[in-house]
Amino acid sequence: MSSVEKAGLEQWRKELVPQVRGSVLEVGAGTGANLLYYPKKVIQLVLSEPDAGMRKQMKAKIANGNFGQVIVSSGTAEKIEAKDASFDFVVSSLVFCSVPSLDTALLEVKRVLKKGGRFIFLEHVAAEKGSERRRWQNRINPLWRKIAGNCHLNRDTEKAILEAGFTISEVRHEHLHTIMPVVKPTIRGVAVKP
Numbered sequence: 694m695s696s697v698e699k700a701g702l703e704q705w706r707k708e709l710v711p712q713v714r715g716s717v718l719e720v721g722a723g724t725g726a727n728l729l730y731y732p733k734k735v736i737q738l739v740l741s742e743p744d745a746g747m748r749k750q751m752k753a754k755i756a757n758g759n760f761g762q763v764i765v766s767s768g769t770a771e772k773i774e775a776k777d778a779s780f781d782f783v784v785s786s787l788v789f790c791s792v793p794s795l796d797t798a799l800l801e802v803k804r805v806l807k808k809g810g811r812f813i814f815l816e817h818v819a820a821e822k823g824s825e826r827r828r829w830q831n832r833i834n835p836l837w838r839k840i841a842g843n844c845h846l847n848r849d850t851e852k853a854i855l856e857a858g859f860t861i862s863e864v865r866h867e868h869l870h871t872i873m874p875v876v877k878p879t880i881r882g883v884a885v886k887p
């Protein structure tokens with residue numbers, strides 16, 4: 694992914710992540726690619742990642758950096774180990790394509806957010822219905838899921854965020870550069886728990 698990071702993903706992380714504050718949960722935090730962009734005003738940072746190999750790389754980054762108190766958890770987005778209304782912000786980047794149940798995971802995110810709390814998302818999503826790209830996404834999806842860790846090419850994550858009961862306060866529709874055409878487009882933005 695390094696060419697994709699350099700071609701713009703890194704910049705998107707820099708624009709999205711620093712707006713968080715207070716108590717923050719990142720789901721599917723991977724190897725900690727967002728770690729560098731968390732601001733000092735974060736009081737509590739919980740990074741959850743179910744994959745042990747990724748957690749190991751993340752922990753090495755935490756040990757070698759100056760990040761204040763960070764809690765690492767093995768929880769999934771569908772079963773977040775936290776009480777209701779625990780967090781001011783939940784962050785996800787390139788995670789909701791892979792979760793087994795998109796709807797369950799979004800309801801969990803909403804559950805653990807405080808009233809008025811914000812969900813910061815950056816996700817690749819389905820192309821426009823009826824487009825040639827969408828047809829290819831639908832065709833390739835069964836095989837892609839098998840080789841790419843259950844990643845779905847054709848999820849309408851923006852619609853699912855709304856159906857989970859969030860209000861979307863900002864969203865940008867773009868494309869990751871240098872990535873395979875079937876992994877376009879992306880959405881990034883902020884959803885609010887009413």
Ligand SMILES: C[S@@+](CC[C@H](N)C(=O)[O-])C[C@H]1O[C@@H](n2cnc3c(N)ncnc32)[C@H](O)[C@@H]1O
Nearest residue numbers: 721722723726744769770786787788791792793
């Ligand atoms: C493409 S990686 C993105 C990693 C990181 N968020 C980033 O931006 O670099 C997808 C991540 O989602 C995680 N993941 C897969 N299924 C998950 C689930 N059910 N709940 C939470 N995270 C999950 C994977 O282990 C992996 O770390």
